[in-house]
Amino acid sequence: MRKLGTVLMLIPFLLFCALDVGAVEKEERKWQDESIYYIMVDRFMNANRDNDYEVDTDDPDAYHGGDLQGIIEQLDYINEMGFTTIELSPIMSNQEMGYHGNWVDDFMAVEEHYGTIDDAKQLVEEAHDRDIKVIFDFNVNFTGDKHPWLEEDEKTDWFNDIDENQEPVEELNIDNPEVQQYLFDVAEFWIDETGVNGFRLEPGKNVSQEFWSGFNDHVKSIDKDFFVLGDVENEDPTSVADYESTGIDSFVNYSFHESLMNAFKSVDGSLGPLYDVWEQNEQLYENPMALGNFIDNQDQQRFTRTAVEHGGNPITRWKLALTHMFTSPGIPMMYYGTEIPLDGGQAPENRRMMDFKGGDEELNQRIEKLTSMRDEFPALTRGSYQELYNEDGLAVFKREYEEQTMVIAINNASATRTADISDLPDNQQMRGLLEDGVVRQSDDGVYKLGMERELADVFVVEDDQGYNWLFIGFVGGVLFLFVTAITWMSIKSKRASNLKGDK
Template sequence: MRKFATILMLIPFLLFCAHNSHAAEKEERKWQDESMYFIMVDRFMNGDKENDYEVDTDDPAAYHGGDLQGIIDQLDYIEELGFTSIWLTPIMENEEKGYHGYWIEDFMEVEEHFGTMEDAKKLVEEAHDRDIKVIFDFVVNHTGSQHSWLDDEEKDDWFHEEQSIMGDDQQRLEDGWLSGLPDLNTENPEVKQYLFDAAEFWIEETGVDGFRLDTVKHVPKEFWSEFNDHVKSVDEDFFLLGEVWSDDPTYIADYESTGIDSFVDYPYYNAATETFKASDGSLTSLSNVWQRNKEYYEEPYLLGNFIDNHDNKRFTRVAGKENENPVTRWKLALTHMFTAPGFPITYYGSEVPLDGGEDPDNRKMMNFKGGDEQLEQRIEKLNSMRDEFPALTRGDYEELYNEDGMSVYKREFEDEIMVIAINNASGTRSTDLTDLPDDHQMRGLLEDGVVRQSNDGVYKLGMARETSDVFVVEEDQGFNWLFIGFVGGILLLFVIAVVWISLKNKRGA
């Protein structure tokens, strides 16, 4: 009888779960569907103590012990957060104190502090086993300042003459020595071929899925066009994510002609940081970023949105200087970054959230024990939504409301409609929405609320201060009396069964 009672108790919950399931049709994953986790290798996880020479965790400019094995050990953590791809800072052999990876000494060797080539292969393989893609940071603009080629007379023409970068003169940008680092002469056929060979080496040796291209604007477009052709002759699906550090979307978009697939979106970063660092910031600048992207880029949905990275102050620090609660600010910023057109790039530690000022303070060791549960859950939910609802990754964008610190926008793909509401204001905000289907409801996926259409055809949406929600627009379920009646009947049977057992036990006493 106890087994029967247990079954009766489980049935309503099983039916409730089935009633609320959403079966989205899955298509082959595109890069715009990705959610990327960005890792500075040395500052993430120390998985192999045997390569810990010259490690000094008290020196922010020294190696701290993070390595490829540490990332392998944390792939389950990354997968649990819902990320579908990872981007690593350069893993090539670097000069002394090149913990960040950008002072390359050998373009075809793994830095000893990070592990071995076998570790690099294993990382890609283990990630692929979890359906996680991997991209490596790839540098072609410069070498480390003490590179042996500088003393090789036969390689005198492998570098541009030493000169500083001044202003926005494009020739100086391309030929000057960035931060005093020797600038490679990529117009030289030998240099060009060497870099092509290095790219091909990493693709064939590791099976990596793409490169993040460092300092793109400091290298001539002609090189990038040929580089693109070469790597895609090796792997036609290979992905190239370019870094063109500029506030001007027209300047960045001009590099799209080289074949580079995507770019980290600095105009988005600037607008998002300014908008969400404090309450009451208008979201108009973010809407303007998208309108410009749609006009200037052939593939605007492929841009990488970010709010934190290794070259700028941590967003936690920026919000803290405004005397704001960083967790509250992060939750709003993340909601926008994960639901706006483009794909999100989350810098390691944003989920903690790590604090940090200018480089290298923004590159502190990851803290796996101090994570914020609210932020981790927010990231998990947002990643789950992107996976379940194609409208959030492929849908068009339409602003429905934007006033007094609150913005509401719609993403629509085929017959699927999502509505995102972000109240960045310090007070409650509300609006009437009319540009939605009749006889439907908006079901919140973050706050679990439901907004139904009123008799006059309006969806009355109210949002508490500094909150956000992502709504799926679906047919109005109303009250499912058949379902409620069935559940009620099951509960009634359960009560009767409990009474019957109680009476039977008393009679037997």
């Protein structure tokens, strides 16, 4: 029996060896190959209690204790989910109650609640040790309304006049050459001191393209591979795309966010707009593959809340939305706590403290599979993008890169949907990577795809393996031996029992 058990234990290994992985040989990574985990530093993990002054976890507008050391201690957690980049909310020194990082009072110091410059440097180093890149959020055109510069007469022209009814910030005069040079120096400081890989710029509407261009040129003169992500909210895509000429690498894709939220917030939502956004971006941007795609962020109501408000199961809704985000052209940017999934309305309720004990295993597995697939199959990060079918809540997309073809199918309907897919090579099969199904070409030359309600799958298109009769015969033989052994042992046990009875 011990030998029989050993043979049975070999079955998963032999099954794995029988499958054709079909991954394209690894190439040098591009930013569009990355996947980003966004962290609001104050709300992630409190590891250093020594900097917990003015902390009030019951007040959503106060510091909650998260710090850089907490992120360092959770790098393995992030790495295990499969993310290749982390992005941090602003870590520059802020005035009182500036837990979000937007009320800067010193551009060249780490906020004391988060730690020190040495902590920031250690965080980047340890992330790099795990092949994880780091992006810092960088607010380039406003400070807190208590910044020391406001008391300096010689810096009067460093600021613009703004509406007093806005939040406690003052807008910098980016047209002032002295301000520009200072911000260039700030960028150089953080790159030199920490080795950070990129900045996400939140410049607002009053920053000229000339500044963006100069800033981009400066950081790339320090590090030619430095990544600059522009965040321009509430602007039409055409206006945002105009800034691409400045050399900035990418922009946050708000159009993607809006289309995804509308599509997946409820069952039976139309998936038609999803491809419309891609076609729009393909026309507007020189490099639409590098746009930053997101579902949640620090300024939006959590998708969990939206799904519940529309009567959906948040786990099911998240699995569909995440599958689309991770398989669409662009860089997926996942907000911390999505894997729980955290709930929350508008800010600051959407910035709750991370709960590492409350994770959902089903959702975690989906995230890990999606990040793994992006790493294994370049077609999901670099491939062309084509819509094959989009009707009645079922959408099917194809991505091709060199010799690799992937098919993404998402059924957002409340009932099973089917589609005949014909724009694929002959004599192939579609092998599901999420649901483990196989779709083969029928006699009439089409692939008849059936998807149960609220289900998504990602298929790799490969040579039709047919039925592996050798392996099936092997498994059948093992099972036959197992049943025979059990039967023989049962008969032997009964005989022994009868002999004892006769005595």
